[in-house]
Amino acid sequence: MNDSNAAAVRLDGNSLTREQLVRVAQGACVDLDPAALQAVARAAEFLADTVRREEPIYGVSTGFGSNADKLLGGHPMRDAQVDAQTPGRSLHVELQHNLIVTHAVCVGEPFAADVVRAMLCIRINTLLRGHSGIRVQTLQALAAMLNAGIVPVVPQLGSVGASGDLAPLSHLAIVLLGGGEAFFAGERMPGAQALERAGLTPVTLSYKEGLALNNGTAQMLATGVLALHRLDALLDTADLAAAMTVDAFAGRLGAFAAEAHALRPHPGQVRSAANLRAMLDGSSLADIRYHLVPKFRQWQPSSWARRPVAEQPCFDIGWEWVPFDQRHGRGNFYQRFRPFRGGKKHQPQDSYSLRCAPQVHGAVRDAVEQAKRVLDIELNSVTDNPLVFPAAEAEHVEQQVISAGHFHGMPLALAMSYVKAAIPVLASISERRLNKLVDPATNDGLPPFLIGNEDGTESGYMIVQYTAAAIVNDLASRAMPASVYSIPTSANAEDHVSMGANEARHVLAMTDDLGKVLALELYTAAQALDLRRDMIDAARALAHGSDAAGFAAKVQGCWDLDASQRAAFLAEVDGLRAELAALPSPQPGRAVGAAHAAIRERIAFMDRDRALDGEVRVALQLVADGSVLAAARGALQH
Numbered sequence: 001m002n003d004s005n006a007a008a009v010r011l012d013g014n015s016l017t018r019e020q021l022v023r024v025a026q027g028a029c030v031d032l033d034p035a036a037l038q039a040v041a042r043a044a045e046f047l048a049d050t051v052r053r054e055e056p057i058y059g060v061s062t063g064f065g066s067n068a069d070k071l072l073g074g075h076p077m078r079d080a081q082v083d084a085q086t087p088g089r090s091l092h093v094e095l096q097h098n099l100i101v102t103h104a105v106c107v108g109e110p111f112a113a114d115v116v117r118a119m120l121c122i123r124i125n126t127l128l129r130g131h132s133g134i135r136v137q138t139l140q141a142l143a144a145m146l147n148a149g150i151v152p153v154v155p156q157l158g159s160v161g162a163s164g165d166l167a168p169l170s171h172l173a174i175v176l177l178g179g180g181e182a183f184f185a186g187e188r189m190p191g192a193q194a195l196e197r198a199g200l201t202p203v204t205l206s207y208k209e210g211l212a213l214n215n216g217t218a219q220m221l222a223t224g225v226l227a228l229h230r231l232d233a234l235l236d237t238a239d240l241a242a243a244m245t246v247d248a249f250a251g252r253l254g255a256f257a258a259e260a261h262a263l264r265p266h267p268g269q270v271r272s273a274a275n276l277r278a279m280l281d282g283s284s285l286a287d288i289r290y291h292l293v294p295k296f297r298q299w300q301p302s303s304w305a306r307r308p309v310a311e312q313p314c315f316d317i318g319w320e321w322v323p324f325d326q327r328h329g330r331g332n333f334y335q336r337f338r339p340f341r342g343g344k345k346h347q348p349q350d351s352y353s354l355r356c357a358p359q360v361h362g363a364v365r366d367a368v369e370q371a372k373r374v375l376d377i378e379l380n381s382v383t384d385n386p387l388v389f390p391a392a393e394a395e396h397v398e399q400q401v402i403s404a405g406h407f408h409g410m411p412l413a414l415a416m417s418y419v420k421a422a423i424p425v426l427a428s429i430s431e432r433r434l435n436k437l438v439d440p441a442t443n444d445g446l447p448p449f450l451i452g453n454e455d456g457t458e459s460g461y462m463i464v465q466y467t468a469a470a471i472v473n474d475l476a477s478r479a480m481p482a483s484v485y486s487i488p489t490s491a492n493a494e495d496h497v498s499m500g501a502n503e504a505r506h507v508l509a510m511t512d513d514l515g516k517v518l519a520l521e522l523y524t525a526a527q528a529l530d531l532r533r534d535m536i537d538a539a540r541a542l543a544h545g546s547d548a549a550g551f552a553a554k555v556q557g558c559w560d561l562d563a564s565q566r567a568a569f570l571a572e573v574d575g576l577r578a579e580l581a582a583l584p585s586p587q588p589g590r591a592v593g594a595a596h597a598a599i600r601e602r603i604a605f606m607d608r609d610r611a612l613d614g615e616v617r618v619a620l621q622l623v624a625d626g627s628v629l630a631a632a633r634g635a636l637q638h
Contacts (some may be wrong), residue, residue, distance in 0.1 A: 001104040005043055005052070005485050007028065007596065008028065008030055008031045008327060009023055009024050009028050009030050009031075009121075009245060010030070010031050010032075010033055010208075010505050011030050011031070011032055011033060011121070011125045011128055011143075011201070012032075012035070012036045012125075012128055012344075013033075013039075013125055013126065013127075013129035013130070013380060014036075014120075014123070014129070014380050016125045016143070016379045016380055016398070017224050017230065017376075017379070018229065018372065018375065018379065020474075021118055021121055021122065021186060021222075021225050021379065022225070022226065022229050024117055024118065024121040024146075024197035025114040025115070025117045025118040025121070025222070025226060025533040026114060027117075027290065029147040030124065030143055030146060030147065031143075031144070032124070032128065032139065032140065032533065033128065033141050034064060034142055035268040035269075035352070036128040036129075036130065037128070037136050037139070038130075038131025038393075039128075039129070040127065040128060040130045040134060040136050041135075041136050041389045042130060042137075042391075043130045043131060043132065043133050043390050044133055044135045044136070044206075045135060045390075046133075046209075046268055046388065046390030046400070046402075047133040047207050047390075047520055048058065048206075048207060050397055050400075050401070051092065051207055052118075052254060055397040056071055056397075056400050057104060057208075057386075057397060058085070058214075058386050058401070058403050059095075059208055059211040059385070059386060060092065060207050060208045060211075060401075061092065061290055061505040062135070063095070064455045064575065066455065072091040072092060072095065076118075078104075080592065084103075089225030089636055091353060092206070092207055093204065093206065093293075095176065095209065095210070096129065096205035096206070096207070096209050096211065096536065097204075097210065098171075098210075099172050099210035099211060100174050100177060100179075100210045100214060101170075101171045101174060101177070101179060101212065101487065102126050102178075102207070103166050103167050103214055104167065104170035104171045104174045104180055105167055105170075106155035106156065106157055106158030106159070106167045106168055106171055107153065107155050107157050107158060107423075107621045108155045108156040108158075109151045109155065110154055110155055110183075111154045111155075111156055111219075112149045113183065113637060114153055114226060114271055115154075115219075115222050115223055115226060115508075116151045116222075117146060117151065117163070117170070118218075118221075118222035118223075118226060118557075119154070119165075119168070119169070119172060119218040119219055120142065120145070120146045120152075120218075120223040121146065121214075122218040122221050122222055122379065123142070123172065123213065123216060123218045124139060124142055124143055124146070125379070125380065126214055126216060126380075126381065126382055126383055126384070127139055127142075127383065127384075129380075129382045129387065129389060130388075131206070131210040131386045131387050131388050132184050132382065132384050132387075133208040133209070133212055134208070134209050134212040135206055135209065135365055136207050137203075138176075138203055138205070138206070141176060141200070141203045142176060142192070142213075143376050144177065144200055145176060145195070145198070145200060145536075145568070147329075148184075148198035148199070148200060148445075149184065149185070149198070149348035150175065150182050150183075150194045150198055150589075150607040151180070151182055151183040151184070151204035151233055152171055152172045152182045152186065152191065152554070153171065153180065153181040153182060153183065153347050154168050154171040154172060155168075155394060156415045157628035158495035159219055159220070159501035160255075160487065160497040160498070160499055160501070160503075161217070161220055161408075161409035161412075161483075161492060161497055161498035161499050161500035161501045161502070162407055162410075162496070162497040162498050162500075163215055163385065163407040163408075163409040163490075163494060163500050164215045164216040164217050164218075164383060164384065164408075164409065165214075165216065165217060165218055165219035165220060165409075165474065166213070166214050166215065167214075168512060169213060169214040169215070169216060169218055169219065169502070170213075170214045171594050172213070172214075172218075173206075173210065173213040173214055174196065175190060175195070175205075176202070176203050176213070177189050177190035177191075177203060178191055178192040178195060178202030178206070178209075179192070181328070182395060183517060183568050184197055184198060184199070184257035184321040186210075188363075189584055194366050196473075197275070211384060211385070214386050215365055215383075215384035215385055216383040216384045216407060217383045217407065217409050217412060217500070218377060218383075219501050219504070219505075220412050220413070220416070220498075220501045220503065220504040220505075221307065221378050221379065221412060221504070222373060223501075223504040223505050223507070223508045224371065224375050224412060224415075224416055224504040224507065224508075225375055225379070225472035226508060227373060227416075227419070227504065227507040227508040227510075227511050228368055228375065228419070228636075230508075230511040230512075230515075231368050231419070231511055231514075232368070232525070233347070233629060234257055234426075234514055234515055234518060235361065235364065235365055235426075235628055235630050236270075236275065236629055236633075237367065237515070237518050237522075237623055238281065238361050238364075238426055238430060238518055239272055239275040239276055239357070239361060239429060239520070239523060240275075240279055240591070240592070240595055240632050241433070241465060241518050241521040241522045242276060242341055242354070242357040242433065243275075243276050243280050243589060243591070243592050244521075244522060244525040244526065244529060244588070244592045244595060244596065245433045245434075245436075245521065245525045245528070246276070246280060246286060246350075246354055246356065246357075246439065247283055247285045247421040247529055247532075247589060247592050248285075248437060248446075248529040248532050249350065249354060249437075249443075249444050249528075249532075250285045250286065250287075250288045250293050250343075250344060250444070250529075250532060250586075251286055251350045251352050251354050251434075251499070252348065252349060252355070253277070253280060253283075253286050253349075254289050254349075255349065255350065255354075255355040255356075255358075256273045256276045256277050256280070256358060257273075257277075258273070258274070258277070260273075261273045261358060266359075266362055266363070266366060266371065267329060267358050267362075267365070267366060268313065268361070268362030268363060268364065268365025268368075269358045269361075269363070270358075270362070270368040271362065271363030271365060272357065272358040272361040272362040272365060273358035273362070273431075276357065276358060277530060278591065278636055279589050279591040279592055279632060279636070280589035280591075280592065281590060281591070282518070282587065282588075282590040282593075282604040283587065283588050283589040283591055283592065284525070284584065284586050284587050285532065285533070285586045285587070285588055286482075287537075287591070288335055288536075289337060289338075289343075289579075290342070290345070290346050291319070291337055291338040291339075291341075291342060291536075291576060291585070292342070292536065292539070292576075292578075292579065292580060292583060293341040293342045293343040293444070293445060293532075294317035294318060294319060294342045294343060294445065294535050294539045294554070295317065295318055295320075295341075295343040295445035295534060296315050296316075296317065296343070296440075296445055296446055296447045296531075296535065297315070297316040297317060297318045297331070298315070298316060298317050298447075298452065298453070298454045299312070299313070299314060299315055299452055299454045300454070303316035304316075306545075309508060313534060313535075313538050314451075314454075314607045314608075315447060315452050315531070315535065316540075316554075317538055317539055317542075317554060318342075318554045318556060319340040319341060319342045319554060319555050319556070319576070320340065320341040320342075320555070320556050320557045321339060321340055321341075321556065321557040321558050321569065321572070321573075322339035322340070322341065323557060323558075324565065324568070330391045333346070338572065338575060338579070339572060340572075340576055341557065342445060343444045343445015343446065344365075344444050344445065344534070345444065345557055350507055351428050351442070353433045353436060354433065354436075355633045356429075357429065359595050360425060360426070360429045361426065361429075363422070363425070364423075364425060364426045365383060366420040367418045367419050367421075368419055368422070370415060370418060370481050371416060371418060371419050371512035374411050374412060374415040375415070377411075378411065382406060382514055383406045383407050384491075385403055385404060385405070385406060385407050386401045386402055386404070386408060387401070387402045387403075387404055388401055389402065390480065391505040392634070408497075408498055409494060409497075409498035409500030409501065409630040410498040410500065412498070412500045412503070413483035413498040413499060413500030413502065413503045413504075414483055415482075416483075416500065416503040416504045417481035417482070417484075417503055419474075419507050419509050420478075420479055420489040420510065421479050421481070421565075423475060423479070423507065423510045423511065423514050423543060424472060424475040424476040424479050424510075425470065426472065427468075427472045427514050427517040427554075428472050428476070428540050430468070430517050430518050430520075430521045431465070431471075431472045431520075431521070432469040433521055433525075434464070434465050434468050434520060434521045434524050435465050435468075435469075436448065437461075437466070437525060437528045438450055438462060438465050438524065439461070439462050439522050440522075443528070444549060445534075445535075446528055446531055447460070447531065448531065449461050449462040450524065450528055450531060450606075451606065451608075451609065452529045452607070452608075455531035456562060457539050458608065458609040460551035460609065461524050461527060461569070461604070461606075463612075464520055464523065464616070465524075465573065466614070468517050468518060468521070468543050470515050471513050471516055472512065472517060475510055475513055475514065475517075476631040478506055481503065482500075482502040482503045482506065483499050483500060483503055485499065486499065512624075513624045515602075515620070516620055517539065518623055518625075519619045519620045519622065519623040519624075520616070522595070522599065522619065522622075522623065522628060523599070523603065523615070523616065523619035526596050526599045526600065526603070527605065527606060529588060529592075530605045532586075533585070533586055533588075534589075536585075536586050537582075537585055537586070539554075539580050540580050540583055541549060541576075541583065542554065542580075543576075543577045543580035543581035544579070544581050546577070546622065547574075547577075548571070549570065550572045550575045551573055551574070551576070552569070552570060552573045555573060556621075558564045569580060580584040590636075591632040591635040591636050591637045592632070592634075593631040593635070594631040594632050594634060594635035595628045595629070595631050595635075598622065598624065598632065599619070599625055599631075602615075602622065603615045603618055603619065614624065
């Protein structure tokens with residue numbers, strides 16, 4: 001995974017960005033700022049001097065957690081009993097070693113390599129602040145392991161989010177000691193073997209180094225940053241899916257007007273509305289006059305009798321004429337719009353899932369932006385304990401080595417719980433648009449389930465909506481905040497924990513399922529868009545090739561007319577015919593059209609039922625790899 005061609009990301013403890021972290025997660029190397037290493041060295045030297053003075057320091061010369069009241073002696077008591085001349089082991093070294101090997105107890109499937117690389121990068125960066133007491137050589141060894149492409153095996157379950165991500169970070173550190181397991185060159189192997197194959201040697205920990213390595217918020221922060229990185233693309237994809245669905249409905253653009261959103265200027269809402277306007281720019285489907293949109297009717301042998309069967313559409317089309325005696329009080333309206341009811345209802349607004357897309361998508365954007373603000377602070381924060389202030393003027397060591405609670409993950413946990421609740425909202429509105437497309441009661445004159453089905457044997461896109469509904473339900477059932485349920489640990493010394501690691505891990509996994517729902521909407525909207533255009537084009541072709549009497553065969557509601565009424569009816573039909581004949585072929589927005597073309601390069605229009613499983617996988621891949629979004633963005637740049 002290591003990309004030796006990517007420029008190295010310099011870490012200094014103060015300036016790491018989410019974008020840089022993603023680069024490292026994807027394979028970039030790191031280098032360490034020399035000035036920051038000087039601060040690291042000063043803190044390590046201070047800590048060593050303090051220990052030599054036999055000052056009590058939590059986690060250095062005392063035990064951890066509920067063992068904090070146990071002061072370390074000069075050597076193990078059992079060694080002194082066996083042979084007073086034996087130098088014995090260093091309890092300070094043993095304390096740090098044991099901390100790592102006993103805390104590496106996570107279970108479950110390993111995190112993906114990008115998550116683990118991000119965790120390593122975060123840990124290195126925070127230790128460079130020079131307040132953790134780690135030695136320069138240990139920090140350099142950690143960076144060398146990252147740069148060599150060694151990916152420790154870190155099972156996903158085991159952190160309660162305070163004291164930080166103890167267990168997952170111990171799985172990172174144990175490989176540095178020559179233990180645990182790691183992936184190297186695509187192979188899973190013992191940690192010692194991975195170090196050897198990379199030309200590295202195990203590290204023996206010194207004062208506080210075990211605590212510095214495993215006490216912090218790197219798992220929840222890494223998974224959170226990667227989740228938000230994915231969500232950035234998915235938010236734009238959601239806007240694109242909504243835009244394609246709006247075009248498929250020949251929807252109304254007024255709901256996205258800049259002047260309307262200026263009156264309620266939530267940043268995410270304003271941005272989503274702007275995205276929709278940009279993606280729908282150039283559309284001649286949106287805001288098309290109601291009476292120009294025909295309604296689907298099932299194909300019959302007589303539907304297109306003048307055309308060869310092979311050239312006939314898989315549908316029929318039609319309108320209902322509004323009789324003269326039903327226009328009372330609507331005279332002005334029928335001066336503006338012709339008295340024909342086709343697929344579009346004569347109403348100035350679309351349903352909420354279309355009209356309110358900026359408000360809903362935008363609220364999710366704002367939740368993500370709030371989480372970004374929290375994570376940006378955390379990226380360059382010191383999150384272990386105790387905190388070392390070697391330059392502080394102090395009478396007692398407690399004023400220079402301060403036990404605080406920066407390892408507590410609640411700031412991240414609550415920010416991610418906000419995002420966690422927002423993801424099902426975005427998936428839900430997407431599924432509602434998909435459902436609206438396949439339901440003949442709501443799809444504005446398109447075929448039921450977007451298939452002709454003249455023989456009654458075809459299901460079309462019916463079950464695509466089922467799959468989307470199942471995913472939305474699953475997302476909703478996973479949206480309960482983990483952070484509201486603390487379970488005390490360490491014999492109640494850690495009596496309130498954040499569960500932020502679970503929160504961020506859930507969000508990362510949920511982004512994948514959100515992408516699946518959006519892909520299913522795009523897959524369905526592409527079919528609907530083709531049908532909408534084909535039906536209008538069929539009406540245009542009929543208008544070009546017939547007179548008023550011939551066109552009237554597609555119009556219902558003209559029974560029992562006397563001669564004068566019949567003449568007036570045909571005059572109105574001819575007006576509709578002439579307007580359709582003059583209408584250019586309807587086009588979606590340029591960005592929507594580019595996205596539609598990207599889908600059609602891989603997935604054909606469905607005129608008859610066929611197996612859908614393979615093309616559903618393709619649709620999911622087009623969203624996951626960003627292809628369909630890239631096509632839309634490319635159109636916006638030209």
